[in-house]
Amino acid sequence: MCRPPAARESRAMEIVRVNGLRKAYGGRPAVDGVSFGVEEGEIFGILGPNGAGKTTTVECVEGLRTPDSGTVEVAGLDPVADHEKVTRLLGAQLQESELQPKLTVREALELYSSFYERPADWRPLAERLGLVSKLGDRFAKLSGGQKQRLFIALALIGDPRVVVLDELTTGLDPRARRDTWQLIEEVRDRGVTVLLVTHFMEEAQRLCDRIAVIDKGRVAALDTPAGLIGRSTASTVISFTPSGPLDERDLAALPQVASVTTTDGRIVVHGTDETVTAVISLLAGLGITARQLRVSETSLDDAFLDLTEERL
Numbered sequence: 001m002c003r004p005p006a007a008r009e010s011r012a013m014e015i016v017r018v019n020g021l022r023k024a025y026g027g028r029p030a031v032d033g034v035s036f037g038v039e040e041g042e043i044f045g046i047l048g049p050n051g052a053g054k055t056t057t058v059e060c061v062e063g064l065r066t067p068d069s070g071t072v073e074v075a076g077l078d079p080v081a082d083h084e085k086v087t088r089l090l091g092a093q094l095q096e097s098e099l100q101p102k103l104t105v106r107e108a109l110e111l112y113s114s115f116y117e118r119p120a121d122w123r124p125l126a127e128r129l130g131l132v133s134k135l136g137d138r139f140a141k142l143s144g145g146q147k148q149r150l151f152i153a154l155a156l157i158g159d160p161r162v163v164v165l166d167e168l169t170t171g172l173d174p175r176a177r178r179d180t181w182q183l184i185e186e187v188r189d190r191g192v193t194v195l196l197v198t199h200f201m202e203e204a205q206r207l208c209d210r211i212a213v214i215d216k217g218r219v220a221a222l223d224t225p226a227g228l229i230g231r232s233t234a235s236t237v238i239s240f241t242p243s244g245p246l247d248e249r250d251l252a253a254l255p256q257v258a259s260v261t262t263t264d265g266r267i268v269v270h271g272t273d274e275t276v277t278a279v280i281s282l283l284a285g286l287g288i289t290a291r292q293l294r295v296s297e298t299s300l301d302d303a304f305l306d307l308t309e310e311r312l
């Protein structure tokens, strides 16, 4: 779960700082002036639609790409100029294609340990990540969840201060995804800062202390999950099937209503808490019953669509 704001306020040190980052491919901007700071010890999410520039941004943080302009610092170091030093501070999740299918889990852990001067002991890491019974298994034979666990272990093997996880849970079943979330929280609880790229709202909402929503190469919003939800124009969704004829315009005229839609006889009103009382009073006055009445809070999903659609 997200830590309370008080815990966040006590941290001031930014371990990653991105300022005015720009990167184009063949003249087409992929990242177009992105700025954000990641505080030490937090899980910082980068959320955005396909092609928004998320991976390009984190690849610049990892020193795998050189920015066209702007600056990136990891613990005050330039990831390109000081690549070796940054590699010791920052663990990056591998892509599946980067591990040989015939390598066993043990061989992969030993190989990656050998890349560092002072690696973490891989044995307790393997134990914590539930990989001990898989040490002799070849990478190609592992399930999706087991591969992800191995990737987390390899990202942590250099004992980094920051770990970058890009689409870590894509393709996992719901249980494996939840297990992976728990692991990410454990990593953060050990004091490692996590930079998490994700498409999944639920994942971002559950794990991230703060989220940068990136859209078309720019930061559309940067806030806590609750802060992003609060920015949504409508924070409450009321849906019901009226027992008799009801004019949408009467609902639209109620206080704080952002939108009213009717699909197959079911009415959905987006508004605020105040709207709920107003809808119920209106229906009571008209002698209409609200069948299967549901009232829910706006999700990060809605906020995300709001924030990214504005820019279409």
Ligand SMILES: Nc1ncnc2c1ncn2[C@@H]1O[C@H](COP(=O)(O)OP(=O)(O)OP(=O)(O)O)[C@@H](O)[C@H]1O
Pocket (backbone or CB within 6 Å): 025, 026, 029, 030, 048, 049, 050, 051, 052, 053, 054, 055, 056, 057
């Ligand atoms: N090596 C490359 N050469 C040319 N264009 C690229 C390259 N890498 C990315 N792009 C383009 O840059 C834009 C941003 O891509 P990027 O992978 O950073 O986005 P993303 O937000 O991570 O997307 P996704 O969620 O789909 O992975 C896209 O339009 C993509 O097609």
